[in-house]
Amino acid sequence: MRLAPFALASLASVFSLTLAVPATAQERQAKDSRSAQVAPVAPAAAVPAGKPQLILAISVDQLSADLFAQYRQHFTGGLARLTSGAVFPQGFQSHAATETCPGHSTLLTGAHPARTGIIANNWYDPKLGRIVYCSEDERDPASSARKPVVSSWHLKVPTLGDLMKKANPAALNVAVAGKDRGAVMMSGHHADAAYWWGGDGFASYKERPISPAARAQNQATRKLIEGGAPALSAPQWCERVARAVPIKNFTIGTERFALQPGDFKTFGRTPRVDTATGELAVRLVDEMNLGRDANTDVLSVSFSATDYVGHAYGNQGVEMCIQLAQLDASVGKLMDALDKRGIDYVAVLSADHGAIDAPERLQLQGYENAQRIDPALTAEALSAAISHDTGITASGQLLHGAGSSGDIWLAPGLKPKQQKTVVEALLKRLAAHPQVEAAYSAEMLAKLPLPTGNPQDWTVLQRVRASFDPERSGQVLMMTRRGVVPGDPQPGYTATHGSPWDYDRRVPILFWRKGVAGFEQPNPVKTVDIAPTLAALIGLEQPEGTWDGQCLDIDGTQADTCRR
Incomplete structure (x- = not known):
């Protein structure tokens, strides 16, 4: 491990405002005429020579493409800088299992959950x-x-960092995240360092010592929590969504994230956990000397607060508005820190999934079909119903899973004929339920090839197939209708994700590197395209079949970053 003395530089931002006296209409017309005659054509941005020293791979948990588009005009920090690069607003987590772990597993493997x-x-x-x-x-x-x-052993394929280390053991593969699954699924099997927020500090793999950088960050974070902190200020443009929305016996829509002294639990569900995640990332850059030599390193950073805020308060209140402003600042500080250290890096930002808002607020906005899932679709209720329909019981619960879009597993110990009877009865019952869009048997899915082509045009069946693994998936996969939200709302949990619908599947994909010409590309692309894109940029060749995705040319000139 390459170590350097720890130093965390403070970051400062300089803002300037230029005031101009308005010109008359005649003056503007004359100026425009002169400009049209003599204005030179701006030269195209130069494509940086050689490989970047560092890959900065950022995941924002639950950042849907819709949410990104809604607040994009207000970004002034790191998210604003990323929008000056290669912007793919129509990115897709193309599979149906739009949850944190599957989504993170696609980002740097180039492979679908299947x-x-x-x-x-x-x-x-x-x-x-x-x-x-x-x-x-x-x-x-x-x-x-x-x-x-915590372990990476369930991950069946290598990550980009794994492949980089295989090609060059001197390359470093480092991850920091708000959740363990974010760090694990982005770094993979051979992480030189991996940290995640563990509830009372940043933790790592069992029996792996906590480094001085992580200890220093934990000390600083614990000091903040123990002292408490006032409510976060809401930007002026957030005030329009600061409205209380009743849900059962509580409300959402007005939370400002005041932190009571010693409240470690609440801290991990506020924008401040993203701040700490970014700070630890910078400390690790210094401690491990990332991006400081001819070997390209990879630093994965998964910001989790957007997901925690979205689950607790939905995504259309002042809470999410404040969160995205804070996230914009956190990403900006991280990128500024890399700039200050003179590191040539390529950054990519995407998300593991999107989300839908709390149905109670959606109904106020005229979305009549937004609703909570019927308790009859939970595993407990379905188990009782199928036992009634078939006369088949199990020593424990007959069915496991259910309650949302996703897998339903049969209890072990059933004979093959019983299994067939239960599956047929379950498919029949689900097909008759008004909240169920479709239900498929594992037997049917196993016969289908993995889908290809435009992810926007995939059928629900194809989306489910991209999530299906015959070794782990259930015997039945149920997909609820659009607008059906699983879970009984409670304080701290009002909205979620996990459906095959585009509000959960669509995510932004942004690439940025200093000197690369930016552009906006409307063509639908996939998160599995990220890994082959970065591999091409650093000259990491892999055999055919490594990726489910394809390389994206991220330079807006005649240069082609897929053919260097």
Whole structure:
């Protein structure tokens, strides 16, 4: 490991405002005429020579393309800079399993969940008779789904960082995230360092020591939490969405994120956890000397607060507005820090999934079909109903999963004929429910090829196939109708994601590198295109079949970054 003395430089921003006296109409016309005659054509931006020293791969958990477009005009920090690069506003997490773990697994592997093996945040393991967490090593007796021993062993394919290290062991692969699954799925199997917010500080893999940089960040973060902090100010443009919306016996829409002294739990669900994540990323750049030699390194940073805020308050209130302003600043500070250190880096930003707002607020806005899921579609209720329909029972619960779009697993121990009977009865019952768009058997999905082509035009069946792994997926996959939101709303949980619909699938994909000409590209692209795009940029050749995606030319001139 390349180490350097720790130093975290303070970042300063300089703003200037120029006032001009308005010209008369005649003066403007004359000026425009002169400009049209003599104004030179601006030279195209020069494509940087050689490979970048660092890949900065940013994921913003739950940043939908719709949310990005809604607030794009207000960004002034890092998100604004990224919009000056190659902008693909029609990016797709093209699969149906629009959850954190599957989405993160696509970003730097170039593979759909059907190949990464990460079909959901959790899945039922019939051998263990319990739910398994996506970044858990259940082989360790100390591990459980709620308190997992964190591991990358469920990930079936290598990440970009893994491939870079295989080609050149001197390349460094580093990740920091608000969630363990964000760090694990972006860095993969061979991370030189991986940290995530663990509830009372940044944690890492079992038995891996916490480095001085992480200890310093934990000390600074704990000091902040123990002292508490006042409410965050809302930019003026956020005030229009600062309205209380009733949900059961509580409201959303007015939270400003005041932090009570010692409230570690709340801290992890506020914009401040993103600030700490970005700060630790900078500390790791210095500690590990990232981007300082001829070897291209990769730094993955997953900001999680947008997801926590979206779940707790929905995405159309003042809470999300404040969050995105804070995120814009956090990304800006991270990029400014890399600039100050003179590092030539390419940045990419995308998201693991989008989300839908709380249905109670959507209904106020005229979206009549937005609704909470019927409790009859939970695993408990379906188990009782299918046992009634078929007379088949299990020693435990008959069905596992359900309650939202996704997998339904049968209890272990059923005979093949019983399994067939249960699947047929379940498909029949789901097909008759008004909140269910479609339901498919694993047997049917296993016969289909992985979809190709434009992800915007994929059928629901194709989206589900891109998430299907015969080793881990359920015997039935249920997709709820558009606007159906799973879960019983509670304070801290009012909205979510996980459907096959575009509000969950569409995410922005932004690339930026100093000197590369920017552009806006409306063609729908996929998150699995990110890894092959970055691999081409650093000259990392891989055999055919490595990627489910394709390289994107991210320079807006005659130069082609896919052919260097």
